[in-house]
Amino acid sequence: MALTKVRGAGAEGLTLSSTSLTVSNGLTLTDGDIAVASGHGISFVADGSASGMSSELLHDYEEGTFTPSITFGGGSTSIAYYSGRQSGIYTKIGNCVNISIHLQMTSKGSSTGSVQVTGLPFTSDSNDHYIPSAVFIMSMASMSGGFPTFRVFPNATYMDGHQLSSNTYSALTNSNCTDTTVFQINAKYFVA
Amino acid sequence: MAITKEEIQDKFEVVGDFKHIQVRTATVIKEDGKEISRSFHRHVITPNSDSSNESADVKAMVAQFHTDAVKKAYADHLAKEV
Numbered sequence: 001m002a003l004t005k006v007r008g009a010g011a012e013g014l015t016l017s018s019t020s021l022t023v024s025n026g027l028t029l030t031d032g033d034i035a036v037a038s039g040h041g042i043s044f045v046a047d048g049s050a051s052g053m054s055s056e057l058l059h060d061y062e063e064g065t066f067t068p069s070i071t072f073g074g075g076s077t078s079i080a081y082y083s084g085r086q087s088g089i090y091t092k093i094g095n096c097v098n099i100s101i102h103l104q105m106t107s108k109g110s111s112t113g114s115v116q117v118t119g120l121p122f123t124s125d126s127n128d129h130y131i132p133s134a135v136f137i138m139s140m141a142s143m144s145g146g147f148p149t150f151r152v153f154p155n156a157t158y159m160d161g162h163q164l165s166s167n168t169y170s171a172l173t174n175s176n177c178t179d180t181t182v183f184q185i186n187a188k189y190f191v192a
Numbered sequence: 193m194a195i196t197k198e199e200i201q202d203k204f205e206v207v208g209d210f211k212h213i214q215v216r217t218a219t220v221i222k223e224d225g226k227e228i229s230r231s232f233h234r235h236v237i238t239p240n241s242d243s244s245n246e247s248a249d250v251k252a253m254v255a256q257f258h259t260d261a262v263k264k265a266y267a268d269h270l271a272k273e274v
Contacts, residue, residue, distance in 0.1 A: 119236075121236070122234070125208075153270075155209055
């Protein structure tokens with residue numbers, strides 16, 4: 001129930017109740033932020049919905065950093081990185097997180113096995129989508145299995161390295177890397 | 193003018209089928225006690241993580257949520273490569 005009609009030059013469209021404020025023709029803040037209570041967001045319910053829509057509420061936004069790592073077969077014995085070249089940044093919008101990773105080793109250490117990039121900032125969702133990424137590489141060893149890529153493993157916080165050929169793929173391993181291998185990875189994935 | 197810096201673990205979330213513990217660490221810069229900057233760094237503790245260097249808060253959550261059953265279920269999940 002509306003309790004107050006705000007009257008005054010340019011303010012006729014405001015309706016104030018005990019629990020809400022309705023603005024009939026746009027809202028402009030000249031300073032300060034809009035603070036949304038936990039569990040709430042910006043609703044787009046008034047817009048039409050596509051088939052399969054599961055949410056129309058933008059409930060989260062966050063920017064930050066994380067520290068990714070390379071492992072071989074799950075191990076990281078004596079792996080070392082150039083100063084400042086073991087870094088990750090993220091931007092999370094709703095249930096989707098965009099990540100950018102820069103990893104440059106000075107030593108690949110002694111662990112062996114499949115390459116993983118661990119330490120993602122959020123747990124991926126449980127859908128078995130295995131989201132692929134865009135990758136830039138330098139200083140690789142033999143790549144007989146094809147060009148490398150990384151996929152986000154579902155319900156986890158790491159990416160698996162693969163080599164892609166025309167009709168199959170195989171694991172990227174320590175043998176494909178040198179002491180100075182560089183991985184620059186951009187990816188986005190949905191969070192749990 | 194006094195500039196101070198403090199790190200606070202300001203958000204803990206338990207998510208997913210395997211009780212991953214998401215931790216957000218805020219770095220807060222203050223000038224004469226007034227906050228002038230806040231940035232975030234995140235990490236996740238999974239059931240197979242080494243939590244020995246985590247904070248007391250996180251260790252308590254690990255003890256509560258990362259039971260042997262959860263650890264086994266997560267290990268089985270990780271073995272499910274395609």
